[in-house]
Amino acid sequence: MERIVTVEQEAGLHARPASAFVEAAGEFESEITVGRANGDGAVDAGSMLAVTGLGIERGDAVRLTAEGPDADDALDQLVALLERPEP
Amino acid sequence: MSKTLSGVGATPLAGVGTVRWYEPTIPEFDRESDDPEAERQRFVDARDWARAAIDEERERVAERVGEEEAAILEAHRQFLDDPQIESAVDAEIEGGATAEAAVEAAFADPIEQYEATGGRVAERADDLRDVRDRLLRTLAGVEDVDLDALPDETILLAERLVPSDAAGLDPDRVAGLATVVGGRTAHAAIVARAIGLPAVVGVGDPLREIENGTTVVVDGEAGVVIVDPDEETRTAARTEREIDVIDEQVATADGRSIEVAANVGRPGELEGAIDSGADGVGLFRTEFLFIDRTSPPDEDEQFETYSEALQAFPGERIVVRTADVGGDKPIDYLDLPAEANPFLGDRGIRRSLGVDADLLETQLRALLRAAGTAREEGDATGDLAVMFPMVADVAELDAALERVDAVAAALEDAGEPCAIPELGVMVETPAAARMAPELADRVAFLSIGTNDLTQYVMAADRDNDRVTTLHDPLHPPVLRTIADAIDGGHERDAWVGMCGEMAGDPALTELLIGLGLDELSASAVTIPQVKARIQETDTEAAEAVAERALAAETRSAVLDVLDGDD
Numbered sequence: 198m199e200r201i202v203t204v205e206q207e208a209g210l211h212a213r214p215a216s217a218f219v220e221a222a223g224e225f226e227s228e229i230t231v232g233r234a235n236g237d238g239a240v241d242a243g244s245m246l247a248v249t250g251l252g253i254e255r256g257d258a259v260r261l262t263a264e265g266p267d268a269d270d271a272l273d274q275l276v277a278l279l280e281r282p283e284p
Numbered sequence: 285m286s287k288t289l290s291g292v293g294a295t296p297l298a299g300v301g302t303v304r305w306y307e308p309t310i311p312e313f314d315r316e317s318d319d320p321e322a323e324r325q326r327f328v329d330a331r332d333w334a335r336a337a338i339d340e341e342r343e344r345v346a347e348r349v350g351e352e353e354a355a356i357l358e359a360h361r362q363f364l365d366d367p368q369i370e371s372a373v374d375a376e377i378e379g380g381a382t383a384e385a386a387v388e389a390a391f392a393d394p395i396e397q398y399e400a401t402g403g404r405v406a407e408r409a410d411d412l413r414d415v416r417d418r419l420l421r422t423l424a425g426v427e428d429v430d431l432d433a434l435p436d437e438t439i440l441l442a443e444r445l446v447p448s449d450a451a452g453l454d455p456d457r458v459a460g461l462a463t464v465v466g467g468r469t470a471h472a473a474i475v476a477r478a479i480g481l482p483a484v485v486g487v488g489d490p491l492r493e494i495e496n497g498t499t500v501v502v503d504g505e506a507g508v509v510i511v512d513p514d515e516e517t518r519t520a521a522r523t524e525r526e527i528d529v530i531d532e533q534v535a536t537a538d539g540r541s542i543e544v545a546a547n548v549g550r551p552g553e554l555e556g557a558i559d560s561g562a563d564g565v566g567l568f569r570t571e572f573l574f575i576d577r578t579s580p581p582d583e584d585e586q587f588e589t590y591s592e593a594l595q596a597f598p599g600e601r602i603v604v605r606t607a608d609v610g611g612d613k614p615i616d617y618l619d620l621p622a623e624a625n626p627f628l629g630d631r632g633i634r635r636s637l638g639v640d641a642d643l644l645e646t647q648l649r650a651l652l653r654a655a656g657t658a659r660e661e662g663d664a665t666g667d668l669a670v671m672f673p674m675v676a677d678v679a680e681l682d683a684a685l686e687r688v689d690a691v692a693a694a695l696e697d698a699g700e701p702c703a704i705p706e707l708g709v710m711v712e713t714p715a716a717a718r719m720a721p722e723l724a725d726r727v728a729f730l731s732i733g734t735n736d737l738t739q740y741v742m743a744a745d746r747d748n749d750r751v752t753t754l755h756d757p758l759h760p761p762v763l764r765t766i767a768d769a770i771d772g773g774h775e776r777d778a779w780v781g782m783c784g785e786m787a788g789d790p791a792l793t794e795l796l797i798g799l800g801l802d803e804l805s806a807s808a809v810t811i812p813q814v815k816a817r818i819q820e821t822d823t824e825a826a827e828a829v830a831e832r833a834l835a836a837e838t839r840s841a842v843l844d845v846l847d848g849d850d
Contacts, residue, residue, distance in 0.1 A: 212356065213352070216355060216362055219362055244367050245363050246394050247368060249359075249408050250405060252401050254404075
């Protein structure tokens with residue numbers, strides 16, 4: 198399953214917000230990917246290296262996918278995190 | 285011939301010294317190995333070490349600088365443990381590489397990729413290098429460069445400096461810092477500012493040409509590095525670093541007088557306060573009179589102590605705070621029951637009006653007698669002021685003022701020389717800040733105690749390491765509470781001072797003046813700098829800074845305002 202979400206965090210997906218996102222993604226059993234909504238560069242959401250490399254800024258739309266037993270839950274939480282304006 | 289290189293000034297300070305390049309060198313290493321299992325183990329061990337070191341530095345940076353900067357090290361830890369790095373390292377080792385060669389190769393692609401992406405992603409390439417080099421140093425068994433072992437008057441030059449490095453610098457030894465690369469070194473700049481280190485970042489390639497042993501001036505105010513400076517430039521940089529003690533009271537550039545007094549915890553500190561040029565004492569804590577003994581001090585002993593403090597500052601004001609005793613510090617002869625929340629418990633004026641009423645009476649008798657004697661001596665001695673701690677209820681202040689009147693009446697009846705000193709309230713509860721006008725109606729002054737006020741406004745224990753980020757007076761709710769207390773006091777013609785740590789931070793002086801404070805009381809060591817800052821400040825500009833800070837929504841937005849980049 199997948200969701201499209203617009204990143205509201207002021208710092209985009211860098212540094213602190215990226216840290217929090219990667220940390221959160223690591224809590225789930227599901228395989229989670231993140232990439233630009235308009236592109237196909239989906240990467241492992243548990244990799245700080247890959248997530249930072251996406252260069253996602255505030256206002257960018259991203260596509261989250263999750264596959265696994267807690268996929269729904271994972272997407273809910275990660276979407277909420279990205280939509281929160283403050284890290 | 286001297287030469288001037290420009291960069292970005294990170295701290296408004298200048299320093300002069302001898303250049304030392306900061307190069308955490310990584311020794312040459314073998315690239316091939318025929319024992320992949322051993323190499324993998326070396327990598328795993330090195331990663332464990334590096335992780336522990338990062339965690340330790342994270343703590344240190346959080347403590348010395350702030351959570352925001354510490355978060356960078358959190359990102360480092362995630363890069364270190366990144367699954368992509370791990371699999372790339374594994375593949376390299378499988379192909380016959382040593383752990384070192386594998387680490388180097390695993391980071392090479394992402395670093396290149398980040399730099400090609402540009403923007404903020406490119407700035408993160410420095411973090412990757414930092415993590416890679418940390419791993420390589422650990423694998424080589426190289427100790428990180430000992431920044432504490434640098435000779436005095438060192439000017440440290442570096443390609444770039446990571447926050448963990450900067451946090452290890454001792455400003456007494458290192459006279460300044462300059463870096464080739466700017467960009468993300470902003471973090472190092474913040475650290476340099478926090479520890480009062482002259483710094484210029486982003487000087488670029490010309491910096492690389494400066495050799496070890498060269499004398500340079502780092503002028504963070506002008507944003508320049510001066511190579512082989514002439515004598516005059518050197519002297520100027522030195523004097524700027526050693527800020528002169530200003531004995532007289534200072535005023536802003538536009539002429540508004542601000543009193544800068546000292547916080548004193550025991551009589552032994554009075555001398556340091558005088559030497560630092562303090563305009564009197566803005567917070568004379570009296571707990572030292574009560575702790576570490578088996579019975580409370582009697583009236584005469586206290587009278588002597590207060591009189592001595594007054595004699596130390598002829599013509600100046602000494603603000604004595606009545607005993608602020610509570611369940612957090614045991615005192616043998618007092619009944620101080622263990623409380624679940626001593627900071628929300630029976631302490632300060634609450635005890636003084638309740639179980640410790642006798643202690644308050646004795647203390648007030650000693651204070652009123654000292655005030656009477658001081659008044660007779662005029663300018664030969666100081667002026668006494670007395671304030672009450674932990675006031676949360678106007679009725680508490682009324683009760684305390686009644687006690688003062690009763691003690692004065694009793695002393696007069698007995699024919700003792702006495703006087704009622706200037707009276708005030710310490711504003712350290714949100715309750716007192718809310719009631720500032722009503723409190724100010726009854727007394728001559730308010731003094732804002734930011735340490736406790738911050739912990740009460742933010743609901744964050746000042747001694748709990750886990751909530752240190754919240755315990756910062758630069759959070760807008762704290763600033764707004766402070767502003768309300770100042771305005772409330774002024775509305776009813778009371779003067780308003782501040783006696784928390786915040787008052788002693790020269791980086792905040794402009795903001796505090798802009799908020800309208802009449803007096804700042806700080807640890808003696810910071811007084812010369814605070815006074816110098818006041819003289820540079822223009823009230824109107826300060827008010828504009830305060831206005832923007834009060835409009836900010838987060839602590840980091842307030843920091844941006846203070847940095848001038850909002």
